[in-house]
Amino acid sequence: MSREERPEQERGASGPLDGPRGKRLSRREAFRLAGAAGTGLALGAGGMGVAARGSRAEEASPDAEAVPFYGAHQAGIATPSQHRLHFTAFDVVTEDRDELRDLLREWSEAAALMCAGEPVGDVGGAGFSPYLPPDDTGEAIGHPASRLTITFGFGPTLFERDGEDRFGLAARRPKALAPIPPMPGDALRPELSGGDLCVQACADDPQVAFHAVRNLARIGRGVVEMRWSQMGFGRTSSTSRQQETGRNLFGFKDGTNNLKAEDERAMDRNVWVGLSEGPGWMEGGTYLVSRRIRMLIEVWDRSSLDDQEKTFGRHKVSGAPIGREGEFDAVDLEAEGEDGEPLVPENSHVRLGAEGGESILRRSYSYTDGIDRERGQLDAGLFFVCFQRDPGRQFVPMQRRMAENDALNEYISHTGSAVFALPPGAREGGYVGEGLFAGA
Amino acid sequence: MRSPVLEKFVLGVGAVLAVAVVAGCGQTAPQGSGGEAGETAAETTAETTAETTAATEVGSTPELEAASESYGEYVVDETEDLVDATDRFTGAVISGDVERAKRLYAPTRVHWERIEPVAASLGDLDPKIDAREGDVPEEEWGGFHRIEQALWEENTTEGQEEYARVLMADVEALRTEVEGLDLEPSDPVVGSIELLNEVSAGKITGEEERYSHTDLYSIAANIEGSEAAFRSLEPAVEGEDPELVQEIDDRFADLYATLEPYRDGDGWVPYTELDERERRELSQSVDALAEPLSRVGQVLQA
Numbered sequence: 218m219s220r221e222e223r224p225e226q227e228r229g230a231s232g233p234l235d236g237p238r239g240k241r242l243s244r245r246e247a248f249r250l251a252g253a254a255g256t257g258l259a260l261g262a263g264g265m266g267v268a269a270r271g272s273r274a275e276e277a278s279p280d281a282e283a284v285p286f287y288g289a290h291q292a293g294i295a296t297p298s299q300h301r302l303h304f305t306a307f308d309v310v311t312e313d314r315d316e317l318r319d320l321l322r323e324w325s326e327a328a329a330l331m332c333a334g335e336p337v338g339d340v341g342g343a344g345f346s347p348y349l350p351p352d353d354t355g356e357a358i359g360h361p362a363s364r365l366t367i368t369f370g371f372g373p374t375l376f377e378r379d380g381e382d383r384f385g386l387a388a389r390r391p392k393a394l395a396p397i398p399p400m401p402g403d404a405l406r407p408e409l410s411g412g413d414l415c416v417q418a419c420a421d422d423p424q425v426a427f428h429a430v431r432n433l434a435r436i437g438r439g440v441v442e443m444r445w446s447q448m449g450f451g452r453t454s455s456t457s458r459q460q461e462t463g464r465n466l467f468g469f470k471d472g473t474n475n476l477k478a479e480d481e482r483a484m485d486r487n488v489w490v491g492l493s494e495g496p497g498w499m500e501g502g503t504y505l506v507s508r509r510i511r512m513l514i515e516v517w518d519r520s521s522l523d524d525q526e527k528t529f530g531r532h533k534v535s536g537a538p539i540g541r542e543g544e545f546d547a548v549d550l551e552a553e554g555e556d557g558e559p560l561v562p563e564n565s566h567v568r569l570g571a572e573g574g575e576s577i578l579r580r581s582y583s584y585t586d587g588i589d590r591e592r593g594q595l596d597a598g599l600f601f602v603c604f605q606r607d608p609g610r611q612f613v614p615m616q617r618r619m620a621e622n623d624a625l626n627e628y629i630s631h632t633g634s635a636v637f638a639l640p641p642g643a644r645e646g647g648y649v650g651e652g653l654f655a656g657a
Numbered sequence: 658m659r660s661p662v663l664e665k666f667v668l669g670v671g672a673v674l675a676v677a678v679v680a681g682c683g684q685t686a687p688q689g690s691g692g693e694a695g696e697t698a699a700e701t702t703a704e705t706t707a708e709t710t711a712a713t714e715v716g717s718t719p720e721l722e723a724a725s726e727s728y729g730e731y732v733v734d735e736t737e738d739l740v741d742a743t744d745r746f747t748g749a750v751i752s753g754d755v756e757r758a759k760r761l762y763a764p765t766r767v768h769w770e771r772i773e774p775v776a777a778s779l780g781d782l783d784p785k786i787d788a789r790e791g792d793v794p795e796e797e798w799g800g801f802h803r804i805e806q807a808l809w810e811e812n813t814t815e816g817q818e819e820y821a822r823v824l825m826a827d828v829e830a831l832r833t834e835v836e837g838l839d840l841e842p843s844d845p846v847v848g849s850i851e852l853l854n855e856v857s858a859g860k861i862t863g864e865e866e867r868y869s870h871t872d873l874y875s876i877a878a879n880i881e882g883s884e885a886a887f888r889s890l891e892p893a894v895e896g897e898d899p900e901l902v903q904e905i906d907d908r909f910a911d912l913y914a915t916l917e918p919y920r921d922g923d924g925w926v927p928y929t930e931l932d933e934r935e936r937r938e939l940s941q942s943v944d945a946l947a948e949p950l951s952r953v954g955q956v957l958q959a
């Protein structure tokens with residue numbers, strides 16, 4: 218049943234809400250009630266539960282499925298990656314800590330509704346005041362939940378900017394949340410980098426992901442401003458064994474040797490922040506590093522198949538390591554060809570990725586932002602997103618090795634960079650990030 | 658019959674996609690960041706205002722009646738001031754005093770900009786008084802911006818005398834229209850938002866005063882007019898939702914603070930002095946205010 222058809226009373230929190238005196242509630246009040254009532258939002262335990270549960274239902278009706286917003290971990294990390302991404306970084310413009318906290322609460326409440334396939338308040342049907350803009354912007358009416366996930370994070374500048382403790386949070390900043398140091402070859406653009414807050418919206422339907430970001434931005438107007446935004450398509454990294462490996466814009470399978478959400482032990486070891494490393498409010502959370510990586514498509518398309526395969530260390534069509542047959546055959550870094558040269562070249566991408574023994578969960582998307590006016594070429598590439606317990610020990614050394622030696626560097630250029638601390642998930646009635654403010 | 662919501666999203670590499678959503682019609686027009694697109698959006702805004710202003714009737718309360726009455730007085734006062742100022746401005750044009758005409762141009766237009774949604778809804782005076790080049794066929798183009806072009810592009814008043822006389826007559830006609838005007842409580846509600854949409858949709862790009870670069874006069878006047886409309890409603894809103902009044906007060910204060918550094922004597926610095934970051938800051942500040950302001954309409958259903 219689509220949202221439009223649903224009878225008024227069943228729509229619960231989404232219907233026109235009447236206050237105690239029969240007065241219409243403001244959008245803010247409407248969220249608060251909806252959040253507190255939690256009508257029909259608890260569809261499962263969230264986090265790992267979702268990933269494990271996902272498969273069969275997903276096959277039956279892949280698009281309609283709602284992923285629970287509430288859970289031990291935030292959704293959108295271990296959740297099998299959806300087809301579309303709409304990522305937005307925000308800067309906080311208020312100086313008032315309470316306004317920031319209230320916004321996070323409103324965001325979680327709105328996110329829970331949208332992830333359940335519900336509008337954020339009234340869409341403006343019969344009986345709605347002709348003098349007010351509807352609460353929800355409406356473009357998702359009739360679109361199913363489409364496995365929408367909304368994931369929130371905090372950037373280093375939220376805790377401290379130019380030496381200033383903006384919200385009295387500096388002492389609570391996790392050590393692991395440090396800016397990514399400059400790397401050789403970086404072509405970073407400040408207007409595509411950083412941010413105080415991030416919202417990662419993923420869904421199988423791009424309009425649903427857009428709707429989520431748009432409505433969150435609207436709710437936040439005056440408290441936060443959009444800093445940069447990236448839309449993504451064609452998920453490149455499979456994050457679950459249930460998924461076929463997708464291909465990136467260079468035509469290679471991407472995600473073959475990724476961490477898989479089903480490996481709970483590997484996830485605990487590499488992705489979820491444990492109790493020991495602190496701070497307490499991050500337990501069950503993780504750190505997101507994003508890199509906007511422009512891919513020089515035109516240059517790549519002129520390179521020979523042999524060059525292309527040696528660049529990655531894998532065969533193009535099968536995805537198998539060079540010299541092997543199956544996509545999932547082990548990468549043997551010792552194997553040599555008849556010429557005595559390693560089959561997986563010294564400067565190939567997978568060797569550099571594997572060599573250090575670090576492990577990260579990659580969850581990237583392809584992007585295109587039209588045409589690069591300077592060169593008249595496609596402005597397209599990879600919006601690289603990865604999750605880990607400690608970027609300083611996982612992403613940073615890995616990226617440094619690649620930045621120094623990767624054969625891929627001939628064809629790519631890193632133009633954006635950001636890091637965010639993603640707190641654990643919220644329980645119903647709570648909100649994501651609550652722990653950061655509790656008792657501080 | 659709802660006012661348009663204008664959103665701006667920055668997509669990656671400085672590409673700005675402006676989407677004008679005319680709620681209620683379900684009509685969406687994606688537009689590039691170029692001048693043309695902005696104009697179209699601004700026009701949509703103006704047209705919607707006209708319809709809304711003409712066709713809305715609301716069950717009234719004493720507070721709402723007081724609101725439309727006091728807003729009506731404001732509109733009349735500003736129109737009177739517009740007539741006087743236009744008289745001086747057109748006088749300077751006709752007497753060939755380029756410098757004086759340039760000096761008087763922006764301060765005159767302020768009175769128009771403060772009441773633009775109402776003024777633009779009356780008769781067919783808006784295109785005559787306020788059309789920009791290309792808005793109307795070349796042979797019909799007159800009004801403020803025609804003279805603006807001559808003053809700044811060619812540094813002359815030559816050939817502008819007739820435009821000046823017609824402009825004066827049109828502004829007089831506006832006064833006559835305004836005197837017979839019976840405003841509805843929905844007029845200040847719609848007007849307060851329309852005036853900010855004028856800023857978001859068009860003026861922020863600097864295309865309104867494209868020859869004189871006096872855009873900050875128009876922008877500040879739009880904001881002042883928006884506030885005047887809101888103030889007339891404030892007593893009614895206060896009773897319904899005092900928190901909303903507080904929020905709007907704070908956002909007006911933030912917006913004026915954002916404008917403050919650009920003050921120059923009695924007026925404003927040329928808009929060309931604002932860089933991209935400063936224009937964006939101003940635009941964000943306008944959006945931040947417009948969002949709570951768009952909820953003022955709740956008083957109309959009391």
Ligand code: HEM
Pocket residue numbers: 465467469470471472473474475508510511512529531548566567568570571577598599601612615616619629
């Ligand atoms: C445009 C940029 C990139 C492209 C096109 C790309 C593509 C690929 C491909 C095709 C593979 C092999 C299949 C697989 O195992 O998933 C791979 C593996 C991998 N990539 Fe990337 N990648 C890019 C950037 C990065 C970055 C920035 C990092 C992290 C710093 C990274 C880390 C890895 C890792 C860890 C592996 C697995 C290596 C292994 O253990 O076999 N990649 N990448």
